[in-house]
Amino acid sequence: MSKEYNVAILGATGAVGTRMIQQLEQSTIPVKSLKLLASSRSAGKQLQFKGQPITVEEATPDAFNGVDLVLSSAGGSVSKKLLPEAVKRGAVCVDNTSAFRMEPDVPLVVPEVNEEALKNHHGIVANPNCSTIQMVVALEPIRQAFGLKQVIVSTYQAASGAGQSALNELKHEAQDYLDGKDIQEDAQILPTKGDKKHYPLAFNLLPQIDVFEADDYSHEEWKMIHETKKIMLNDMDAGDIKVTATCVRVPVLIAHGESVYFTVDDPTVTVDQLREVLQGAPGVTLQDDPAHQVYPQPLNAVGKRDTFVGRLRADAENPGSFNMWVVADNLLKGAAWNTVENAECLVKDGLF
């Protein structure tokens, strides 16, 4: 009989954590037992796994005793504190926070792109940022086929990327706006909990995701640039692929959109060749039939594991350069599913 695993989900009650439970239910991982861990505030709540009730426990170092696999999405500071404790106790952790992503000895993995990097783990595997994941899933088959020189991305990111409370805030603001109320006061979380001022997102656009860095790029933009390089080139500062990003929060609840401009090595490549490559690519659903108004939309991507790609067009004035439009469920492929998928690969590849 194959090995079965004692699994723990850290941050089990959040927007991503609850989806980790669902994705684990539908995964190929043989689960012997499941612990649901969260802050003391959420301890005692009951959640379901495969029809059985499980009581949420407080996340403490000793809660990881006997645990083989940790799926984590409880925030960077919690991961930083608790995952080393889990590793010390023999667990392998797949972490959805940014806590360890740039550590040189922590693989940053999107299985469709760099599954082989899992081999180098030392107990912790990092899940990339949601906006990075869906972009590299769409770009990797193109890179494999034609080489990749440059990426210029503008994101259209859903409120849920900032958590369940941000999603609730957007709904609340939208209702107040429709009722004719002033919504400035409703803004308590967005654009980001970590900054001083808060602005309404309902019927608005906020070109700030996370805090700003010294060069005026937001930390989200920084992540897209450096995570893409680490995932594709195994070097967060590699110059082989140039990447720049503008990240914008839009009044969508779930699923991010991305307008991606990219340049391949081979200037003779055609849109038809790109479509052919993407058609069979892992984790990609091609939705690109403008004549029949077929293109990716967030409302259609919610609840799906795939990354949806469409609106492929050649830049007529720059041979080898193209525009495309990429949509994925930021809570699934951008978080819970990519985490569980990484864990599935660790099991399949015999890496713990």
Add this chain to the structure above:
Amino acid sequence: MSKEYNVAILGATGAVGTRMIQQLEQSTIPVKSLKLLASSRSAGKQLQFKGQPITVEEATPDAFNGVDLVLSSAGGSVSKKLLPEAVKRGAVCVDNTSAFRMEPDVPLVVPEVNEEALKNHHGIVANPNCSTIQMVVALEPIRQAFGLKQVIVSTYQAASGAGQSALNELKHEAQDYLDGKDIQEDAQILPTKGDKKHYPLAFNLLPQIDVFEADDYSHEEWKMIHETKKIMLNDMDAGDIKVTATCVRVPVLIAHGESVYFTVDDPTVTVDQLREVLQGAPGVTLQDDPAHQVYPQPLNAVGKRDTFVGRLRADAENPGSFNMWVVADNLLKGAAWNTVENAECLVKDGLF
């Protein structure tokens, strides 16, 4: 005493037409009389101009008898039919539709960029597309100072760009969504009246504005490419500035956002130099102070004539290339105000 003008507004009852009335009230144009023209369906409605009621009349050729200046926003087919009749009767027309924009003998004018083109009018001046106007207002001072080689734009366009009925549709869908109803049936107009299928925009993104062309670019994207060249270079197919665009409708009611990546001729240019140039540029308000979370937002731009520019950042890997974020009220600078501003310039420059 300076000349006074008999003015007509064609399409006076629409989202843009009502704003043309407001903008004309606040303009420097000496108005002797104002006719409000619309379809027979709207004839008989009463609207106000400077506190006086005016009854809307049906737009017929003879309605332009005695009219000196026509401001038009009643749809392309109406403009095509009626504006030549108005010109025949001695009027000068500023047309906000796409009917005449690409005619070689019709100037396509954003006064901050190419006011001198007004000189060449033969009775009709065309107002560019909303998304083009705000982009060229932001780019022209940069082009004047440092030259401009390339533009890659991704738009975040408000529902009102498709008219008052699209704005109403978004509000209705948003309310139904918040009430837990299925909103697929609500979609009757967007993404565009001119195409077969309709999709909800509430909490969604629609990467289609207008119909698709043969090369899979939407007509809106085509407009941004060719109008930018005509306005800046007086040649809709000029290659001196390369332009490509991805146009996306977002669940915002009024004011478009644009993520603009551009390359100047001089690779030594710094962000500080760009800010200096934009700070005093006509029609531009610079809102670019990330440390204090100051950046353009649609909700703050509504009702303003200016184009708001922020999030200026250098592409560290491509000297001379930059990202910026541009927001403007699509119904004012993108339509009604630019139309009235063109008319003000015609008067000021003694061009009719």
